[in-house]
Amino acid sequence: MMKKKKKLGLVLTGVLAASMVLSACGQSNNGANNGAAANGSGSDDGGAANNQAANDAIDTSKAVNLKMVMLGPKPADYDQVFGEINKQLKEKVNATIDAEFLDWSDWGQKYPLKFAAGEDFDLIYTSNWANYNDQSNKGGFLELTDDMLAKYMPQTWAAMPKVKWDQARVNGKVYMVPQNQSKEFTDKLILYRGDLLEKYKLQPIDSPETYQAYLEAVAKNEKGMTPYGLEASDTKMHNLDKQLLLQKNNWFSVGDTSLAFKVDDAKGQVFSIYDTPEFKDLLTYYKSLADNGGWSRNALTNKGDTTGDFKAGKVASMSHNVTALGGILAEVDKTHPEWKATLADLTPDSHKSAAISTQNGIAIHATSKEPERAMMVLDLLQNDKSLHDLIMYGIAGTNYEPVGDDKFTKTDKYGNFNSFSNWAWNSPLNRVDTTYPQAAQDVEKKWAAQVFHYPLETFVFDNSKVLNEVTNVGNVMMRYGVPLEYGLVPDTAKGLETLQKQLKAAGIDKIKTELQSQIDAFLAKQG
Amino acid sequence: MMTEKRHSFWRDVAKYRTLLIMISPAVLLVLLFSYIPMAGIVIAFKQFNYTGGVFGSPWAGFDNFKFFFQSGDAWRVTRNTALYNIGFMVLGNLLQIAAAVLLFEVGGKWFRKIIQSALFLPYFISWVVVGSIAYNFFSYDVGAINNVLASLGMERIDIYNTPAYWPYILVFFHTWKLLGYGTVMYLAAITSIDTEMYEAAEMDGANVFQRIMKVTIPNLIPTFIILALLAVGNIFRGDFGMFYNVIGNNGMLFSATDVIDTFVFRLLMNTNDFGMSSAAGVYQSVLGFVTILAVNYAVRKYDKDRALF
């Protein structure tokens, strides 16, 4: 009865938007690869020497107004903060920025349209979860050559480790300026209720077995509380999977498929996760948890949010990355100190991986009329202390209180500015929130020492030749794999068999061959 | 011969000039906003990139269609889509006609107003909200239904993990949502029936039920046929809003609830490929087109004036 074709579009919009943001948190591993940051130390590639010469050669006599597209709603204090930013930019490089904001609710739809319609803008936020690879392949971004970067972004060129640039390569070319953040880890961990641990006299949690004990105790004794907040998501592997499967065995999963390789395998041999005995064992583990009330039997459909549930006491443990859990921990300690919320790493001895640089960044529109000035502005925003503080936190004293050089506390006006994707400029100049709990900082410190470097960390899978197979494998994983991982399939052996069969029909072997050949070529080139 | 034809054509134009002028605004609007964008269907056959745009991008033949047929599920989801739409149409219209007839015959002014408004309420509840409420009802652990069952000492049913229930549930939801909307349509049709026909029937000795069957219902058939024909063209388009918000990513239920739109959505979830999504749309359009041509032809044979075109 309604205009059905429009209806498809209109719900697709909202859903696409929601799903894209959802996948943001879980998907930092997918698409591109792992990177270990060479901590802090800048390793440059020969361009730094051009610093002085470059500045002399650039003509900034023409005043330029740049248009920048960001994700998220327009901040309330936009005029004040950007007014300040533009004042400084005008002094330094005779440029100003006009920012346009794509709300979280519609950016999924609007973002590609801006390119398709050939709109006029210079800078735009991009990231691997905002389909950076796709947009590059379609010709949306300007290629940033080493020369250009050295000339127009000398500070960034000097400060950014080569590894980060390499992670941002699509077909060998760089199309974005990635974030220069080395502290973010993609590994997941658990946040649980210490008071319940004491109540049932359980061992501290540091392995799948101790965690299972905790979950079973809560399931049996705490009616009305769900032991683990298993999220319903669009990703093919839920957070527990990531810990117990990928992190525990040091596997790296590629390209949103079931293919992976061992991180310490020098030859990078590719295998399907579903083929492994580890996976089979894990399925039994999950099934027993699901059957014993470890999580809701309807977790697959529940669209609630586990964070809120944990804070409200409805859920007894949850998992996420360390930065997110740190924030939650800080808050829960304030509201419910009696809960003794604690962080737990289920795989304390595994290798850790730092977030890939393409997690956040900025790209230049392929048809921008002022790419040089745009790059210079980017350079300053990421590396100039006062500009960086402005764009990341707002106006000192109003939106935040600086504490020394490297810390800050939020004021009640923090939300007036920090509503959009300014994480694009993450850099060593970032300030640390003073309320960030010590426990989380300890985890980060411990993990920093466990970061593992390996030759394939800058490898990016190009799936354009096997796109049809990849889409179908993804569908099979969601349909047959995810229910198994949620422990909902009554006969796990049979379920696994069906999964394998469907995977073959979807063309997993073709992807495997393609992936292996790309890996082999990559390793060969590295020497 | 040719000149005669040409003459008669222009003569017709002159003869119908007022009618043509009357229809021209709509014709122009449709030309501008429906036919011109239709040219974009070529995207389905191209490797769309931003530098080439719609017309400059390289051709890809039928490559963009391959992903849909790759896994062998294409037939299943197509069948599901059509079956669901038929179910919606049949049950929906049946209940709407029943409600309209009853509203017309029974009760006083206030009763009718209240009931009509009540029936319209579901229309305003978005599928997102319906999905949430459904979860509250059907959930295994805390859902209302299972709570009632448990308090009666019975076993809980895991509705969200049992595909068999869902065709019924979904048809019910869809019917429920559009009940008020369709009833209005049929009510308008009923009130347009010449009351003289009722009097004639009564004089022939018909009782109320016979009057309804012999006068009211037959006069609603034309409306039903039009609505059915309009629905047939879209029989291969699933109500994405409903399926996505109520079922979500629950793989356990896909065998019974996957329609073309949700299937394609899942496949293309992580790629921004305009070409592939356009190809899926073309598939649905072509199938619908062939179907409506056949059905409209059949209806024409039966009664020329009842056909759509």
Add this chain to the structure above:
Amino acid sequence: MQGLSVRSSRQKDRLLLSLIGYAMLGVMAFICVVPFVIVLSSSLTDENTIRMNGFGLIPKVFSAEAYRMIFEYPDDIVRAYGVTLVVTAIGTALGLFLTAMTAYVLCRKDFKWRNHFAFYFFFTTLFSGGLVPWYLLIVNYLDMKNTLAALIIPTLVNVFYIMVMRAFLAGIPDAISESAKIDGAGDFRIFLSLILPLSKPALATVGLFLALGHWNDWYSALLFISDDKLMPLQYYLYQMLGNLEGMRKAMLSSGTDISANIPGESLKMAMTVVACGPILFAYPFIQKYFVQGLTIGAVKG
């Protein structure tokens, strides 16, 4: 004797019909009202309570926080209501007129090309170029970005309603048009003075649908409006919700926390109520066009 027994059996029939009618309609209305009561009640329930206990028929813990959030910037929401009202009024009036006029032409049996035009219109419901050409046309070629026109004109005419209207108008006897023509009246005059007054139920119905379509349309605004002052109500609400959810999820990855009691579920419910409130108030007043009968015979005279 005959008359009496016929009358009493008629009364029995009437009674039976009334029974069936009240029962069926009552059940249907009940099934339709209960979820809405849940929506209303949840919109006034504290978010935490919803999280712990789910939805209910009566608010266990009262909280108007969701409504406070929606009306936090009263200027904005009043303006949004205003935009929606203007768009709906103009869109419906214009659209209804064009729809009726087009439908009339299509149902004139003496119009040789009526089926050709019908096909011309209907074909557009089958095939569509998709989002990209639509967007390019309206933004690049017609330059309608950030105008009220973009909210009204592209969706002005809906083929579905033209067809439905045509079906209704076909019920008006040809004799009326023909006798008017014999009297020398032109097609347009016949349409205006004879057909329109006779088709009040049809006009009311299609008018209602057109109005609802415009009232609920947030998609056009999503695509074409970035100017705050031109945002219609539904889009304003949709953005509010989307921003909250998206922000919550995205902020999580950067570790910023958000206070626990921001309404989520209750906000969705409150939005439903706010969005449909005005329509539900207005509906009883336009109902009279549906509920009354219309005698064609009376017009003949």
